Amino acid sequence: xxxxxxxxxxGPEFLRxxxxxxxxxxxxxxxxxxxxxxxWVDWSRAVALSGALGGRLPEPGEATEAAxxxxxxxxxxxxxxxxxxSEDAEAERLLDLAExxxxxxxxxxxxxxxxxxxxIQTATGRLRGRLRDQLVQVSPELARLAEVDAxxxxxxxxxEHSLLATAPAVLSARFERVHGQPGWRAxxxxxxxTLLLAELHxxxxxxxxxxxxxxxx
Numbered sequence: 592x593x594x595x596x597x598x599x600x601x602g603p604e605f606l607r608x609x610x611x612x613x614x615x616x617x618x619x620x621x622x623x624x625x626x627x628x629x630x631w632v633d634w635s636r637a638v639a640l641s642g643a644l645g646g647r648l649p650e651p652g653e654a655t656e657a658a659x660x661x662x663x664x665x666x667x668x669x670x671x672x673x674x675x676x677s678e679d680a681e682a683e684r685l686l687d688l689a690e691x692x693x694x695x696x697x698x699x700x701x702x703x704x705x706x707x708x709x710x711i712q713t714a715t716g717r718l719r720g721r722l723r724d725q726l727v728q729v730s731p732e733l734a735r736l737a738e739v740d741a742x743x744x745x746x747x748x749x750x751e752h753s754l755l756a757t758a759p760a761v762l763s764a765r766f767e768r769v770h771g772q773p774g775w776r777a778x779x780x781x782x783x784x785t786l787l788l789a790e791l792h793x794x795x796x797x798x799x800x801x802x803x804x805x806x807x808x
Contacts, residue, residue: 605789613761668714676787695770697763715794722801
C-alpha cells in the first residue's frame, strides 16, 4: 500500500515557536502522535478508520479533472499563501499604526492574523479533498489511501484547530511585552510571519504526502 500522508498534529516546529514566543509558558513538545492517537480517536471514528484500512478495495472512479491540474493548483496555492504571509502590506500598515500609538493595541493585528489563518485553512482543505478525488480515480490501492486520509482528517482536525487557535493569544501577549522596546517592530513582524509560515507548513504536510502518492503512479 502507498505510504499515507502523515498528519503532524503535534506540529513540533509550531509548538517550539509557541513556546519561544510565550517565554516558555507553553511546552515545547507534545506527546508522540502514536502514544495519544488512541485517546483522540473516538469509537465511531475508530470504526470508520478500521473500515477504511480493511475490507474490499474500492474500484477506481471516472476522472473529473486532470491530475496535473490539481498538482499545479497545489503549487500555485502554496506560492500565493507564502507571498501573502511574507509580503503582507496590510500587516505592515497595522504595525505602522501600532508603532505610532502611545498605548499598544493588538486587536487589528489579531484580526489580520486570523484572516491569513482562514485563508490557509480554506485553501488546504479544498486541495486535500481534490487530491483524494484524484487518488480514487487512479487505483484501488490509492482509493484506500484516500479513505484513510479522509477519516484521519475528520478525526484529527479538531485537535489541530485547537492547537492553531492558541497562536493569536500567544502573539497578543508577546505584543504587549515588546511594544515600545528598541527594534520591537521588526522583531514582532518576524515572529508573526514565522508563526504563520510554520502553520502553512503544518497544513501542507498531508497535502505533500498525497501529492507524492499521486506522482508515484
